[in-house]
Amino acid sequence: MPIPITQIKLKRLRMKLNHPFTTSFGEMRDKDFFITEAIDTEERSGFGESVAFPAPWYTEETVETNAHVMKDFLIPLLHENTISHPHDVREIFSPIKRNNMAKAALEGAIWDLDAKRKNQTLAEVLGGHKSEIDAGISIGIQPTIDDLLQKVGDHIQQGYKRIKLKIKPGSDVKTLREVRKQFPDIPIMADANSAYTLQDLNRLKQLDEFNLMMIEQPLAHDDITDHAQLQALIQTPICLDESIHSAADARKAIDLGSCRVINVKIGRVGGLTEALAIHDLCRERGIDVWCGGMLEAGVGRAHNIALTTLPQFNLPGDTAGSSLYWERDIIQPEVIVHNGTITAPDKPGIGYEIDQEALEAYMIDEMVFDL
Numbered sequence: 001m002p003i004p005i006t007q008i009k010l011k012r013l014r015m016k017l018n019h020p021f022t023t024s025f026g027e028m029r030d031k032d033f034f035i036t037e038a039i040d041t042e043e044r045s046g047f048g049e050s051v052a053f054p055a056p057w058y059t060e061e062t063v064e065t066n067a068h069v070m071k072d073f074l075i076p077l078l079h080e081n082t083i084s085h086p087h088d089v090r091e092i093f094s095p096i097k098r099n100n101m102a103k104a105a106l107e108g109a110i111w112d113l114d115a116k117r118k119n120q121t122l123a124e125v126l127g128g129h130k131s132e133i134d135a136g137i138s139i140g141i142q143p144t145i146d147d148l149l150q151k152v153g154d155h156i157q158q159g160y161k162r163i164k165l166k167i168k169p170g171s172d173v174k175t176l177r178e179v180r181k182q183f184p185d186i187p188i189m190a191d192a193n194s195a196y197t198l199q200d201l202n203r204l205k206q207l208d209e210f211n212l213m214m215i216e217q218p219l220a221h222d223d224i225t226d227h228a229q230l231q232a233l234i235q236t237p238i239c240l241d242e243s244i245h246s247a248a249d250a251r252k253a254i255d256l257g258s259c260r261v262i263n264v265k266i267g268r269v270g271g272l273t274e275a276l277a278i279h280d281l282c283r284e285r286g287i288d289v290w291c292g293g294m295l296e297a298g299v300g301r302a303h304n305i306a307l308t309t310l311p312q313f314n315l316p317g318d319t320a321g322s323s324l325y326w327e328r329d330i331i332q333p334e335v336i337v338h339n340g341t342i343t344a345p346d347k348p349g350i351g352y353e354i355d356q357e358a359l360e361a362y363m364i365d366e367m368v369f370d371l
């Protein structure tokens with residue numbers, strides 16, 4: 001039985017972040033992205049969210065390339081093909097190279113719609129069983145060390161299960177030493193967003209003294225071989241983020257010994273079907289996985305929560321409470337973190353209602369496509 005999709009809507013939203021988010025590649029003050037909607041013959045709606053940023057800092061995709069690729073290539077493919085199961089979308093999109101965030105944004109809406117048609121939660125159709133998931137937090141680079149210590153303390157107080165700090169050359173060893181002095185035992189990890197090269201080996205070796213859970217993406221965004229060399233020389237487990245775009249990439253990185261942990265982002269890997277393949281591979285190979293974040297609004301956050309209910313997501317991810325990011329999120333209820341955990345919703349699909357009033361208020365453009 002095909003999924004009878006009659007229409008796709010792309011709603012472009014602009015939302016202001018409560019706090020600017022700074023990484024080794026730059027500062028973000030607001031989010032500009034698409035909410036995708038897939039509508040069936042019974043006027044049920046499934047929702048997805050695009051995660052590319054306005055500039056190609058993190059990967060090559062941008063909000064504009066997402067719009068172009070969805071509109072001119074991916075939506076026409078949905079028009080020409082029959083979808084029996086959300087798994088089919090990966091194959092249907094395969095003639096289009098990369099553009100994973102554009103693919104994931106549409107695929108996500110179809111997964112949600114399918115789950116709603118089956119009256120099951122998105123977690124259930126993905127094969128996830130956890131009723132609660134552990135929440136971590138990613139703290140951007142702060143103006144001063146005192147600001148950072150304050151933030152770390154606040155989040156620990158709120159129960160977050162691990163703290164991720166952004167580092168870059170010059171804002172690393174000293175910063176981590178201060179944080180460790182004040183918080184000797186908390187689970188901490190560092191994310192470099194590709195700010196180092198093998199030339200920085202001595203500096204990276206120094207990080208071993210801080211007992212970090214892992215260091216995320218220390219070297220180039222497109223590298224797996226240098227990471228293998230580095231992993232052999234440092235004790236801190238390496239986690240790959242930017243380097244992994246598919247289950248095939250993950251297999252090669254694991255074979256080479258480039259990482260001991262993988263950060264799965266649904267957008268970066270091209271959708272939930274590919275994310276599931278990476279999950280299964282890591283489960284087989286004994287590699288820890290967790291779900292990364294892209295400063296998502298509620299719909300993307302809900303997708304991350306559903307994915308994280310799968311068993312191999314055995315470390316806290318970046319999915320934190322809505323209120324840390326947004327004055328008002330676009331879902332009802334918002335994502336709430338209680339004692340460091342998020343309760344997986346039990347309603348069908350993504351399990352949260354769209355707050356239509358909020359969505360309308362943030363919307364700056366809408367495109368509608370009949371299939």
Ligand SMILES: O=C(O)CCC(=O)c1ccccc1C(=O)O
Nearest residue numbers: 058138193292293294295296318
């Ligand atoms: O809070 C979040 O959503 C995670 C934030 C985060 O670390 C991040 C945010 C923007 C771009 C890249 C990254 C990353 O994980 O590298």
Ligand SMILES: [Mg+2]
Nearest residue numbers: 191216217241
């Ligand atoms: Mg990262």
